[in-house]
Amino acid sequence: xxxxxxxxxxxxxxxxxxxxxxxxxxxxxxxxxxxxxxxxxxxxxxxxxxxxxxxxxxxxxxxxxxxxxxxxxxxxxxxxxxxxxxxxxxxxxxxxxxxxxxxxxxxxxxxxx
Amino acid sequence: xxxxxxxxxxxxxxxxxxxxxxxxxxxxxxxxxxxxxxxxxxxxxxxxxxxxxxxxxxxxxxxxxxxxxxxxxxxxxxxxxxxxxxxxxxxxxxxxxxxxxxxxx
Numbered sequence: 001x002x003x004x005x006x007x008x009x010x011x012x013x014x015x016x017x018x019x020x021x022x023x024x025x026x027x028x029x030x031x032x033x034x035x036x037x038x039x040x041x042x043x044x045x046x047x048x049x050x051x052x053x054x055x056x057x058x059x060x061x062x063x064x065x066x067x068x069x070x071x072x073x074x075x076x077x078x079x080x081x082x083x084x085x086x087x088x089x090x091x092x093x094x095x096x097x098x099x100x101x102x103x104x105x106x107x108x109x110x111x112x113x
Numbered sequence: 114x115x116x117x118x119x120x121x122x123x124x125x126x127x128x129x130x131x132x133x134x135x136x137x138x139x140x141x142x143x144x145x146x147x148x149x150x151x152x153x154x155x156x157x158x159x160x161x162x163x164x165x166x167x168x169x170x171x172x173x174x175x176x177x178x179x180x181x182x183x184x185x186x187x188x189x190x191x192x193x194x195x196x197x198x199x200x201x202x203x204x205x206x207x208x209x210x211x212x213x214x215x216x217x218x
Contacts, residue, residue: 033206042199043156045206059206089154099144099204104156 002026004105006092012111013082021077021108025094032075033102034067035091043091049075050098082112115140115202117209125215126190134185134212136200144204145176147185150197150211159185159198190216 005024013019025032031050035043045059049069057067064082069075079086089109093102116139126132136145147159160167160174162183167174171190176183183200195216201208 035206035208042208042211043201044208048206056206091156093156095203101144101146101158101161102201102203103158104148106155 004092004094004103006090006105006108008108009106010109010111012113014113015082015084017082019079019082019110021079021090021110023075023077023092023094023105025073025075025092026103027073029094029096029103030072031095031098031100032069033093033095034075034077035093037089037091037107046077046090048098055098079110082110084112086110087112115142115205115207117200117202117207119198119200119209119212121212122210123213123215125217128190128192128216128218130190130216131186131188132190132214134187134198134214136183136185136209138181138183138200138202141178141181142202142204144202145183146201146203147174147183148199148201149194150199152196156199187214190214192216192218 007022033048034046037043047057052072064080067077089107091107093104095102118137149157162174162176164178171188173186197211
């Protein structure tokens with residue numbers, strides 16, 4: 001079946017603007033994860049959903065970052081008042097259940113100018 | 114939190130050579146994965162291997178959970194193997210530092 005998809009693939013925004021990044025997980029996967037990857041680094045955990053609820057949001061860097069998954073499928077990562085330091089590739093992954101094998105999407109490259 | 118270290122950090126191979134990549138972790142894990150991040154940034158699943166040995170074509174992996182390490186073997190390397198290899202303790206959402214592999218023809 002289809003893999004994890006993310007939109008947009010690239011997003012350029014000005015400092016201070018609001019952005020939304022979307023993730024469509026593999027159909028039937030109950031767990032969904034958001035990571036952020038800066039150049040030359042490994043992915044860094046942001047938040048994990050089991051179903052509709054955020055089971056662990058300890059990786060969100062501050063209250064400008066928020067994510068939702070209202071129907072237990074598609075998730076949106078929302079960033080308010082973007083800063084240049086938010087520039088990174090935002091990766092989404094899903095798994096059939098919590099803590100089982102994760103499958104990653106292609107990522108959204110966010111550039112804040 | 115858990116520490117995940119990978120070695121070597123960088124590796125250059127001649128096409129056809131074999132290599133071993135290592136992942137050490139500081140605590141017991143329930144879910145260890147190996148990924149290949151290709152030059153376009155896509156993370157590709159290689160192995161889900163909390164313990165034991167698995168093989169897939171030219172690649173194989175072994176995790177010795179009691180000794181807190183995992184190894185990824187690449188045999189007869191090809192230029193398409195180039196990229197960054199990550200191990201990840203997925204149940205703690207923690208990725209290692211990666212091994213950057215370049216295979217030259």
